[in-house]
Amino acid sequence: MRFRHAFISAAAAFAVLNAPLAAQQLDANQQFAKEVYKELLEINSSNMTSGTTVAANAMAKRFRDAGFPEQDIFLGGVRADKHNLVVRYHGRGGANAPKPLLLLAHIDVVEALKTDWSPDLDPFKFIERDGYFYARGSADDKSMAAIFVANLIRLKKEGYVSDRDIIVALTADEEGGCCNGVRWLIANHKELIDAGMVINEGGGGSLRGDKPFLNSIQATQKNSVNFKVIAKNKGGHSSVPRPDNAIYQLSDGLARFSKFSFPVKFNAVTRAFFEKTAEVETPEVGRAMKALLKNENDLAAAAIVSKDPRYNSMLRTTCVATMLSGGHAANALPQTAEVGINCRILPDAVPSEVRNGIIKAVADTGLEVSAAGNHNFVEPSSIGTEIMKPVEQVTKELFGNIPVIPTMSTGATDSQPLRAIGIPSYGVSGIMSDPEDIRSHGRDERMRIKSFFDGQEFLLRLTKLLAPGKPAA
Numbered sequence: 001m002r003f004r005h006a007f008i009s010a011a012a013a014f015a016v017l018n019a020p021l022a023a024q025q026l027d028a029n030q031q032f033a034k035e036v037y038k039e040l041l042e043i044n045s046s047n048m049t050s051g052t053t054v055a056a057n058a059m060a061k062r063f064r065d066a067g068f069p070e071q072d073i074f075l076g077g078v079r080a081d082k083h084n085l086v087v088r089y090h091g092r093g094g095a096n097a098p099k100p101l102l103l104l105a106h107i108d109v110v111e112a113l114k115t116d117w118s119p120d121l122d123p124f125k126f127i128e129r130d131g132y133f134y135a136r137g138s139a140d141d142k143s144m145a146a147i148f149v150a151n152l153i154r155l156k157k158e159g160y161v162s163d164r165d166i167i168v169a170l171t172a173d174e175e176g177g178c179c180n181g182v183r184w185l186i187a188n189h190k191e192l193i194d195a196g197m198v199i200n201e202g203g204g205g206s207l208r209g210d211k212p213f214l215n216s217i218q219a220t221q222k223n224s225v226n227f228k229v230i231a232k233n234k235g236g237h238s239s240v241p242r243p244d245n246a247i248y249q250l251s252d253g254l255a256r257f258s259k260f261s262f263p264v265k266f267n268a269v270t271r272a273f274f275e276k277t278a279e280v281e282t283p284e285v286g287r288a289m290k291a292l293l294k295n296e297n298d299l300a301a302a303a304i305v306s307k308d309p310r311y312n313s314m315l316r317t318t319c320v321a322t323m324l325s326g327g328h329a330a331n332a333l334p335q336t337a338e339v340g341i342n343c344r345i346l347p348d349a350v351p352s353e354v355r356n357g358i359i360k361a362v363a364d365t366g367l368e369v370s371a372a373g374n375h376n377f378v379e380p381s382s383i384g385t386e387i388m389k390p391v392e393q394v395t396k397e398l399f400g401n402i403p404v405i406p407t408m409s410t411g412a413t414d415s416q417p418l419r420a421i422g423i424p425s426y427g428v429s430g431i432m433s434d435p436e437d438i439r440s441h442g443r444d445e446r447m448r449i450k451s452f453f454d455g456q457e458f459l460l461r462l463t464k465l466l467a468p469g470k471p472a473a
């Protein structure tokens with residue numbers, strides 16, 4: 001049935017009526033990318049209820065239909081329902097050919113329940129409305145997946161051949177789950193994804209008032225480390241309370257902890273981020289950023305910049321209480337109370353030193369802090385001209401004179417394990433979105449239609465600059 005709901009709003013009805021008109025304006029390449037995107041989005045590949053194999057198979061069929069030989073199409077993974085797809089488009093090769101360019105996107109999505117979404121939407125139905133495509137994964141990360149598939153098929157169709165191979169990898173369980181595809185490929189089939197450079201999620205552009213305002217390149221990311229802070233007490237009968245109480249002790253410690261912050265520390269990527277961001281910020285914040293870049297210990301400047309939680313999380317390691325538990329019975333004095341602390345540590349931070357920071361923050365409260373796990377330091381990818389120049393060029397061509405700003409993700413992406421084996425990896429997409437309206441992982445996830453097709457063009461031009469070549473004779 002075409003319309004699932006009788007109560008379509010006037011605006012939605014208008015958008016539906018206009019859909020054939022909008023479709024006519026798409027060229028054949030855009031139409032194809034949209035079909036691939038729709039197909040991917042309507043396959044439920046959330047990592048708890050389903051898997052990625054159906055999506056990987058569907059995309060493999062697209063490549064087969066486009067004439068990619070079977071030996072260049074790899075399907076496999078940890079489990080039969082968690083397959084990854086890796087497709088290689090051969091370059092001319094030769095002794096001086098650079099290592100391949102790897103275009104990476106994950107095809108699993110975060111769980112979504114229809115009942116949690118607006119009643120006229122369905123997370124696993126592709127719905128086009130009011131200038132947006134709606135579905136789970138429309139932003140994270142099936143837009144890049146569909147664009148890479150459509151663009152690689154287009155390059156082959158147009159006879160474009162580079163010196164280097166171009167690889168598209170669509171992977172499982174980036175969002176969690178048992179079977180992370182990138183780590184599995186690195187461990188089991190490194191030759192399939194071994195590359196000179198990776199383009200992945202994690203970057204993108206920002207809109208201000210529907211106009212592109214900046215573009216970004218993610219070149220490093222924070223690491224997630226968890227601690228437990230625990231209060232212990234001998235307990236007793238709740239009818240005979242005492243001042244020493246595990247829950248009170250923990251809350252005293254937490255009150256202190258809430259006022260604690262780690263010192264400001266820049267790396268090459270965040271330094272470049274704040275240098276460029278200072279130029280586009282309000283005068284007060286811009287001045288504070290510049291002062292802080294000169295002196296990391298300028299507390300007054302740090303206070304101004306840190307008011308914005310996103311800037312704060314890029315300035316320093318952050319730790320925050322996320323889970324709380326305590327006591328064992330309503331009529332007993334608690335014997336334990338504990339809080340889970342999630343830290344997002346700077347790329348070069350050492351977990352044991354972060355633990356020392358937490359201990360200092362709760363000093364003299366008698367609380368215990370759990371041990372820090374092992375953690376490998378991963379170098380940020382270089383933000384030299386080999387990546388900045390092509391990204392700046394395509395940004396200028398498509399969006400005009402807006403800055404390209406290197407960033408450090410405060411969350412995690414699959415670029416990290418690739419950086420760890422020495423492959424420069426960048427989050428860049430040219431997909432513009434409103435930073436005040438991020439819906440990835442959330443309700444009514446959507447993609448601005450114009451941004452999707454701009455991203456398609458952006459990533460095509462970037463691929464051609466990074467893997468230069470020409471149409472075959």
Ligand SMILES: [Zn+2]
Nearest residue numbers: 140141174201
């Ligand atoms: Zn993602």
